[in-house]
Structures are given as C-alpha cells and as structure tokens.
Amino acid sequence: MNNTYKLYGSVLKGTPFAEITNGEAYIPYSEDLSVLGTKVNIGKFISSNSIEYQPMEGQDALTDGSPSPQTIARYTSLAKGGAGLIWVEAVSVCEEGKSNPYQLQITEKNLDSFKTLVQAIKSACIEENGFEPIVIIQLNHSGRYSKPTGVPAPITAYFNTDIENEPKRIITDDELKALPELFSKASKLSILAGFDGIDIKACHGYLASELLSAFDRAGIYGGSFENRSRLFKELIEASFSEISLDNIRAARINVFDGYDSKYSFGQSKNGLYDLSEANMLIDIIKKNGGKLLNVTMGSPYRNPDVSRPYRNGLDKPKSDAIFALYRLWNGAKEIKRKHPDLKIVNTGVSLLGALSPYAAAGAVTEGMTDFVGFGRMSFAYPDLARDILTNKFDSKKVCVACSGCSTLKKNVLPSGCIIRNDYYKKVFQNFKKEQG
Numbered sequence: 001m002n003n004t005y006k007l008y009g010s011v012l013k014g015t016p017f018a019e020i021t022n023g024e025a026y027i028p029y030s031e032d033l034s035v036l037g038t039k040v041n042i043g044k045f046i047s048s049n050s051i052e053y054q055p056m057e058g059q060d061a062l063t064d065g066s067p068s069p070q071t072i073a074r075y076t077s078l079a080k081g082g083a084g085l086i087w088v089e090a091v092s093v094c095e096e097g098k099s100n101p102y103q104l105q106i107t108e109k110n111l112d113s114f115k116t117l118v119q120a121i122k123s124a125c126i127e128e129n130g131f132e133p134i135v136i137i138q139l140n141h142s143g144r145y146s147k148p149t150g151v152p153a154p155i156t157a158y159f160n161t162d163i164e165n166e167p168k169r170i171i172t173d174d175e176l177k178a179l180p181e182l183f184s185k186a187s188k189l190s191i192l193a194g195f196d197g198i199d200i201k202a203c204h205g206y207l208a209s210e211l212l213s214a215f216d217r218a219g220i221y222g223g224s225f226e227n228r229s230r231l232f233k234e235l236i237e238a239s240f241s242e243i244s245l246d247n248i249r250a251a252r253i254n255v256f257d258g259y260d261s262k263y264s265f266g267q268s269k270n271g272l273y274d275l276s277e278a279n280m281l282i283d284i285i286k287k288n289g290g291k292l293l294n295v296t297m298g299s300p301y302r303n304p305d306v307s308r309p310y311r312n313g314l315d316k317p318k319s320d321a322i323f324a325l326y327r328l329w330n331g332a333k334e335i336k337r338k339h340p341d342l343k344i345v346n347t348g349v350s351l352l353g354a355l356s357p358y359a360a361a362g363a364v365t366e367g368m369t370d371f372v373g374f375g376r377m378s379f380a381y382p383d384l385a386r387d388i389l390t391n392k393f394d395s396k397k398v399c400v401a402c403s404g405c406s407t408l409k410k411n412v413l414p415s416g417c418i419i420r421n422d423y424y425k426k427v428f429q430n431f432k433k434e435q436g
C-alpha cells in the first residue's frame with residue numbers, strides 16, 4: 001500500500017508531525033483538554049471522565065495466575081492516575097491458553113487474590129481522585145500465542161500457509177465446543193471478584209480473533225462468516241448470560257487484521273479495512289446486551305505497525321505510523337457512527353507522545369469516540385489522566401512510543417516502561433547485557 005497522504009488538523013500545523021505528502025489522514029486536535037473530563041454513562045455505571053487505560057499485560061502474576069504484590073502495586077499506581085475506565089489486562093481462562101507463565105488466570109482457588117486486586121484499584125482511585133473507576137476484566141485464550149511454560153505451545157485455528165510451512169496443533173471442534181463453559185465460569189468468577197464488567201477478547205490474533213479468518217477451515221468453525229464467528233458468538237452468549245444486565249458486557253475486537261495474507265479479517269480489496277463483518281460481530285455483541293466496545297486492529301506479533309504504531313527511536317513518528325493511527329481512529333469513528341448506542345474506546349494514541357492529550361481531546365470533541373484509550377502511555381505516565389484534568393500535564397513524562405515494553409513482553413520479562421520507570425529500565429538493561 002502506498003501510504004502517502006496529506007495531514008491536516010492543527011495538531012500537525014508547525015509541529016514535528018507535519019510530514020505532508022498526498023492523500024488524506026486526519027488526526028483531530030483540541031487545546032481544550034477539559035473535554036476529557038466528560039462523564040460517560042455505561043448502563044448504570046458512570047465513568048468520571050473520558051480517559052481509559054488500556055489492557056496491558058505486565059507479566060508479573062504468580063504462576064497459579066493470581067496477581068502478585070507487584071501486579072497489585074502496578075494497578076494501584078495506575079488507579080491513582082485517575083482514568084475513569086480501567087481495563088485490566090488479558091486474563092487467561094485456562095492454563096494451556098496462557099500467553100506466558102506469569103499471565104493472570106482467574107480460578108475458584110485464587111478468587112480472593114482477584115478480590116484484593118479490584119479492591120486495591122477502587123480504593124486507590126477513590127482515595128487519590130475522589131471517585132470510583134469502572135474496572136473491566138479482559139478474558140482470553142491465547143491460541144496461537146500460548147506459552148504457558150515460557151516455551152511456545154501454539155494452539156492454532158487453522159494451518160496458515162502464509163506464516164508456517166507445517167501445521168501446528170490445530171484446535172479441534174470438540175475442544176472449541178468446551179470453551180464457552182470455561183469463559184462463562186471465568187465471567188462468573190470475575191463478577192464475584194468485584195469487576196464491574198467483562199470483556200470477551202477477540203483481537204490481536206489470539207484464538208477467538210484468529211478463527212475469524214479461518215476461511216479454509218473445514219467443519220462448523222470455518223468458511224462462512226457464521227462458522228468463523230461461531231466461537232465468538234458462543235463465548236459472548238455463554239459469558240454475557242452468566243452475569244447480570246447490571247454488569248458491563250464488553251468486548252475488544254479486531255475490526256481489521258491488516259495482514260499481508262489471504263487470511264486476514266476485515267480486509268477490503270484496496271488493502272484498507274472493510275467493516276461489514278465487524279459490524280456483524282458487533283450485532284452479536286449488542287443482541288446479547290453488550291454496551292462497551294474497544295476497537296482495535298492488527299497484531300503485536302505479525303504487524304505491530306498496524307496495532308500499536310511506534311517510532312523506532314525516532315524523534316517524530318514516520319508518516320506510516322501517523323497513517324496507522326489515522327486508520328485505527330477512523331475505524332473506531334465509523335463504528336461509533338454506525339452503533340451510537342455502544343460506548344466506544346479507540347486506541348493507538350501513545351504514538352503522539354506530548355501531543356496525545358490534544359489529539360485525544362479533539363477525538364472526544366468531534367464525537368469520534370467516547371473514550372480515548374491510552375496503552376503504552378499508561379505504563380510511562382500512570383498519572384496522566386489526573387494530570388491532564390488538573391492542568392498539570394507534564395510533557396517530559398510521556399511515552400516515547402519506543403515499544404520497549406513490548407520487547408520485555410516478547411522476552412517473557414515483567415513489562416513496563418523502560419524509559420520512565422527505573423525498575424523496568426534495569427530489567428531491560430540486564431536483558432540486553434545477557435544478550436551480549
């Protein structure tokens with residue numbers, strides 16, 4: 001794809017982002033950051049502001065899946081930061097679907113440790129900011145990216161000839177049929193733990209997401225949209241019906257994979273996204289009482305440039321990265337237009353660093369989204385939301401979009417900001433030393 005385009009919007013005027021070529025990529029801008037203090041209703045819940053902290057796996061849980069003291073400290077610090085909506089990272093529904101040995105996993109046995117986590121989040125935010133945040137848990141099976149003992153143990157949706165020469169373990173129909181029960185159990189436990197809502201994750205190439213592109217899979221989970229989305233539908237039905245309508249029913253979905261492959265969900269013929277099947281997934285979510293949708297694209301494993309645009313050590317983002325952010329935000333905007341009854345979270349803003357609050361304010365002002373989601377930025381600058389809303393935003397504390405946190409994640413190390421946080425900086429330095 002030829003990513004040449006014209007950038008407009010005052011965020012780009014006279015700023016390092018003004019890499020103007022031809023075409024079109026709109027990033028909104030507003031200097032009135034107070035708009036980020038707009039409250040958002042989700043059913044009976046009210047978020048105190050329009051800032052969301054995205055799910056970010058920290059890889060610091062105990063091996064039985066419970067949050068460790070380090071996990072709790074990380075979330076306490078995030079909660080003090082004052083986002084109205086805190087989306088807790090991917091939590092596995094089973095041992096073999098863990099993305100790493102230190103991923104969270106909710107079970108009957110460790111339920112109390114999750115209660116402690118939720119309590120810590122809520123009380124830290126109330127104490128520091130005077131309001132209770134909305135806390136969502138993300139439930140997942142890592143599928144192709146399962147690594148429960150630290151060694152890859154992929155469980156794939158199909159033999160993807162574009163990325164592998166030989167088939168890996170392909171999950172059977174019978175195994176898929178057993179998954180809704182695991183998700184519904186985890187959903188029930190999550191509400192008992194005190195979470196306000198649950199997210200059924202179908203993004204970034206993990207199992208439910210990968211099945212959406214199982215065009216060639218034989219049987220009832222492959223081929224037609226109805227078959228490819230069967231697992232997702234069953235997970236949504238089983239999990240949402242397990243929790244009260246008073247709880248928030250949410251999902252994080254890939255509306256576009258963007259893989260250079262014949263197996264790519266949401267692909268249009270011109271290389272851009274086609275949201276028609278994503279809209280059908282959203283209809284499933286809504287039909288089952290879904291109220292909140294976190295819109296994302298791409299995969300951190302296969303096309304991180306689509307999923308979390310980064311700078312690669314550059315002072316300013318390259319035009320491709322700006323285009324990727326435009327695509328993420330525009331996709332979310334189109335979904336918001338089509339489904340005004342859903343509350344939407346968009347993603348990718350950390351790319352913009354010191355300018356991200358202004359672009360976020362622009363997005364909310366223009367009704368492109370209900371929440372602006374901050375991922376890597378929340379690792380770098382946990383106090384961001386509070387600082388924005390109390391006029392204390394400090395551009396020296398921002399994420400530089402180097403994606404060093406992802407390097408830690410990839411190497412099964414505790415993940416956090418290697419630039420702004422001394423602990424993770426050390427972890428990164430030691431890792432580099434060991435590598436020679």
Ligand SMILES: Cc1cc2nc3c(=O)[nH]c(=O)nc-3n(C[C@H](O)[C@H](O)[C@H](O)COP(=O)(O)O)c2cc1C
Nearest residue numbers: 054055056057089090308348349350374375376405
């Ligand atoms: C270290 C790391 C861990 C992540 N963990 C999760 C996760 O648990 N669940 C999820 O849906 N996305 C996860 N993501 C993706 C982020 O939520 C977000 O979509 C991405 O970083 C882009 O947003 P940003 O530009 O604000 O960082 C992770 C990203 C990184 C870098």
